[in-house]
Amino acid sequence: MENIKNIIFDYGNVIFEINFKRTQNALLQLGIHNAEQFFAHQSHNSLFDDFEVAGISPDQFRDGIRVATVNPHLSDAQIDEAWNSLLIGVSEGNHQVLLDVKEKYRTFLLSNNNEIHYNWIINYLRKEFNMENYDSHFEKAYFSQHMKLRKPNVNIFEQVIKENNLNPNETLFIDDSPQHIEGAKKTGLHTLLMDVHPEKLRVFLQQHGIL
Structure with a gap:
């Protein structure tokens, strides 16, 4: 140019390569029923913005997912696996x-x-x-x-x-x-x-x- x-x-x-649909499906499996609005390419829950600027820690992010799923028993590993499903390579x-x-x-x-x-x-x-x-x-x-x-x-x-x-x-x-x-x-x-x-x-x- x-x-x-x-x-x-x-x-x-x-x-x-990343795949938003994979993560939406993974979040749905965790219990977030509005996953397509909760996490999308052009807009998403403020939890993700806060995490991207280190406004919250990984543990606080995971706790936010537990709140969103109304499931306090989700393990860190379950949340990380769902979250990292976005990543292809x-x-x-x-x-x-x-x-x-x-x-x-x-x-x-x-x-x-x-x-x-x-x-x-x-x-x-x-x-x-x-x-x-x-x-x-x-x-x-x-x-x-x-x-x-x-x-x-x-x-x-x-x-x-x-x-x-x-x-x-x-x-x-x-x-x-x-x-x-x-x-x-x-x-x-x-x-x-x-x-x-x-x-x-x-x-x-x-x-x-x-x-």
Whole structure:
């Protein structure tokens, strides 16, 4: 893309496949009857927002699920299994795609995440890819629970821009969530809505002149 020097990538359903339906079904099995409203792609219960900015601990999150299910006897393991059912994995070849993009641009990761999912992902990366983190794939990886900020709020984009001395007019943000795209636009970032499966990331970037 013309004039673009920096790219900020979302993680879920851009690089790493996630499946909201699986988690909705798992929450339904735990006893949350309105699971599709309770946890969805574009809106969800405030419990999840609070967890993504480390406003509550993993134990408080689990207690919130117990309250929502009206089942105080759910174990931590049952809750974590349901919650982690969202996570599928990195689509084949996408780590190499990121390295290829990094050769041409300054690249960053910006993910709404939480402690339970983050720990699962780090263990997955170690087991499947012998990776400890994403330090070699991005100039810097940002996760909402470490920043105590989350997308689509403007302040999370402003922090990434400021810390890395980025010119928004030279910076592209790629995300699969329309509401996050709208937040990024408010800071002057260029945006692309990822509307294909993450296994097509390379093709998507090629189609938009990035690779």
